[in-house]
Amino acid sequence: MNQSIKKQITGHPFLKWAGGKGQLIQQINNYLPDNISTIDTYIEPFIGSGAIMFWLLSAYDNIKHVVINDINSDLINIYRVIKKEPLDLISELERIDTIYKNLTSYDNQKELYLALREEYNERNSSSRSVRNAALFIFLNRTCFNGLYRVNSKNKFNVPFGKYKNPKICDRETILRDSELLQKVEILCGDYTATKEYVSEKTFFYFDPPYKPISETSNFNSYTKFDFDDNEQNRLKQFCDEISATGAKFMLSNSDPRSINPDNNFFDKLYQEYNIMRVDAKRNINSKSDKRGTIKELLITNYLKSSATTNSI
Known part of the structure; x- marks a missing residue:
């Protein structure tokens, strides 16, 4: 494990964000690729509030090139x-x-x-x-x-x-984030444009709009464009393309089986990859009794060489 992971995290999201990944940093850290200390390019095609990006930039000095993207032009602004x-x-x-x-x-x-x-x-x-x-x-x-x-x-x-x-x-957060963003290339558009930055030393983290798992869980309308099942399938095809180059990726999404044990949408879609189920807190609900822990998915095109996990 790169010792720099023990550094204080100096960058934090400047926004509150439904589905923000700050709460999943420990789980994501546990499943980072073994060669994360040799990765020189990090790409996040759905940047959102940037929790993972700011954490990685704070923790890993070896990441020299960062590319972020989002289709939401107001967010990118x-x-x-x-x-x-x-x-x-x-x-x-x-x-x-x-x-x-x-x-x-x-x-x-x-x-x-x-x-x-x-x-x-x-x-x-x-x-x-x-x-x-x-x-x-x-x-x-x-x-x-x-x-x-x-x-x-x-x-x-x-x-x-x-x-x-x-x-x-x-x-303080704005000034810290501004310093970290000096090494970041900022794009705005469809996530597929990030493919031109791929190499064998590239690590992608995908946090797309989640597939709704109930009628009340659809919080992915953060642009005027729908991210439906067809879009989920298109994203999987993109993962196939970058995986073929030797790049590594991790993808987060909802776990439909949390609500319906027979709903294997992602298990079938990403069947040739590695699927982990991790605990996440559900905080966005108008009714407090509907909040709590729920399973989410972490999907990778690589396996950890060790079953042990690391603490931040």
Whole structure:
């Protein structure tokens, strides 16, 4: 095990994110490829909040080239702003934070939330800016359960949350993440574009929109594009392609068998690969009794040489 894994993790996600992988770092660490200390390129085609990426960058000095991607252009705008204009973003967030917290009533705070949500929804494909990044973060910090959900017109439609003192501007995290992002190449588009960076010393981590396992578990509408079973199949074909180059990959997804023991969708789809079931906490539910531990999948195209696991 690379001794650098014992370093303090200095990078953290700057967003709350449904399905964020911070809680799975230990399990993912246990199943990293044996040659992780010789990997020089890390690629994450569905970056989301970046929990795994920030952890790996903090833990493994040997990773010199990092490529991240997401089809959500508003999310990618934040990464680019934090990389290039962190102080401007902090200033904008501090202004919003002051206005918000000077409003002492719930109704007034909700009114501001709705006004800024409307401003955010007036954005267009060319309006990538510090202001839009700040609005995104504000909405993320003050909306219900930190969800990011848009409709078919790409309009953010999550209702106002009930937080007494949300941390709208996390200055330290933004500055730490900005430093780490200096070595990161940031793409925006279909995940297949990352294939041009593949080599035998490449490690992919896939965290795609999860396959819903119940009628109430569909939280993958973070873009106006659906990620249905056809997309799950297309992703598997992409995994086949990069696996053929000698690159290694790990993929996370829901475990349909958690709800229906006869639902072997992923077991059949990835039958030639290695499938592990790990415990994950379900935190996104309006009913507290529906939250708790559930199984998720980790799928790899490699096996660990040892059955022992390592602690961070």
